[in-house]
Amino acid sequence: QKEVEQDPGPLSVPEGAIVSLNCTYSNSAFQYFMWYRQYSRKGPELLMYTYSSGNKEDGRFTAQVDKSSKYISLFIRDSQPSDSATYLCAMRNTGFQKLVFGTGTRLLVSP
Amino acid sequence: ETGVTQTPRHLVMGMTNKKSLKCEQHLGHNAMYWYKQSAKKPLELMFVYSLEERVENNSVPSRFSPECPNSSHLFLHLHTLQPEDSALYLCASSQEGGDGEKLFFGSGTQLSVL
Numbered sequence: 001q002k003e004v005e006q007d008p009g010p011l012s013v014p015e016g017a018i019v020s021l022n023c024t025y026s027n028s029a030f031q032y033f034m035w036y037r038q039y040s041r042k043g044p045e046l047l048m049y050t051y052s053s054g055n056k057e058d059g060r061f062t063a064q065v066d067k068s069s070k071y072i073s074l075f076i077r078d079s080q081p082s083d084s085a086t087y088l089c090a091m092r093n094t095g096f097q098k099l100v101f102g103t104g105t106r107l108l109v110s111p
Numbered sequence: 112e113t114g115v116t117q118t119p120r121h122l123v124m125g126m127t128n129k130k131s132l133k134c135e136q137h138l139g140h141n142a143m144y145w146y147k148q149s150a151k152k153p154l155e156l157m158f159v160y161s162l163e164e165r166v167e168n169n170s171v172p173s174r175f176s177p178e179c180p181n182s183s184h185l186f187l188h189l190h191t192l193q194p195e196d197s198a199l200y201l202c203a204s205s206q207e208g209g210d211g212e213k214l215f216f217g218s219g220t221q222l223s224v225l
Contacts, residue, residue: 008151034213043115043201043216044154088154098167099214101154 003027006089006102015111019076023089023102026070030091030100033065035074038086038104047087048074079109114138117202117217124192125225132187132220134202142207143185144214145177148199160185161207192224 006023013019021035032051036044048063050056056063062075072091076083086104115136124130136143145157159167160179174196176188185202199221203214 002153004153036216041218041221043117043203043218044214045216046213049213090154098156098159099154103151103153 001026003100004089004091004102007105008103010106010108012108012110013079015079015081015109017079017109019074019079019083019107019109021074021076021087021089021105021107023072023091024070025072025091025100027091027093027100028067028070029093031094032092033063033072034090034099035061035063036088036090036101038088040085044088076107079107081109081111083107084109115202115204115215115217117200117220119220120218121221121223123223123225124189126192126194128192129188129190131189132200132202132222134185134187134217136183136185136202136204136215138204138206138215140204140206140215141182142205143179143182144203144205145175145185145187146201146203146216148201148219154201158187189222192222194224197222197224 004025035048037047038044050063053065053067060077064073086106088104089102090099092099118133142161147155157171158177178186199219201219202217205214
């Protein structure tokens with residue numbers, strides 16, 4: 001079993017739709033959870049960062065962590081064509097530990 | 112320049128060539144990383160340098176040789192690579208002891224091995 005599971009997609013939605021991206025994980029020791037966005041021919045950029053369980057909102061983006069279910073989500077409201085990218089979840093334990101990444105979900109938002 | 116800069120952006124090399132990838136970070140961070148990104152696979156951590164010392168070598172073949180002369184520069188020396196080494200190689204930096212989990216990535220070097 002992979003430590004982090006993420007559906008590769010692609011996920012195609014019309015402009016204005018609410019997008020839900022998800023990851024499941026197996027290591028209950030993970031405490032820090034991140035979402036990175038990667039545009040084509042670019043490196044990943046940090047989009048959202050949360051510690052432990054709960055929700056975090058930043059503009060049109062909301063990150064949710066459910067540690068009891070080992071499940072994290074990223075919601076995008078009012079999706080735009082500029083949101084078309086690959087979204088990578090990442091997580092790690094406390095201390096200076098390496099990040100474990102998902103494979104990424106490719107999102108396509110059509111005008 | 113700001114952020115993390117990688118050169119070259121694209122590289123095509125034969126299996127007998129020797130080449131080097133370069134990374135420079137302008138963020139004042141004290142840790143630097145090399146990652147490999149292949150299609151349909153998670154990012155694979157290759158090497159970590161913290162305070163210019165290598166702290167992790169993730170079972171990477173010896174045909175990949177990292178070098179970190181100072182906290183702002185990182186190199187990946189390549190020799191006698193295999194076609195399966197073709198991938199996007201990403202450099203990243205972070206501030207250990209601060210938000211160490213917040214990695215800042217460069218745009219990567221797309222490597223093709225013929």
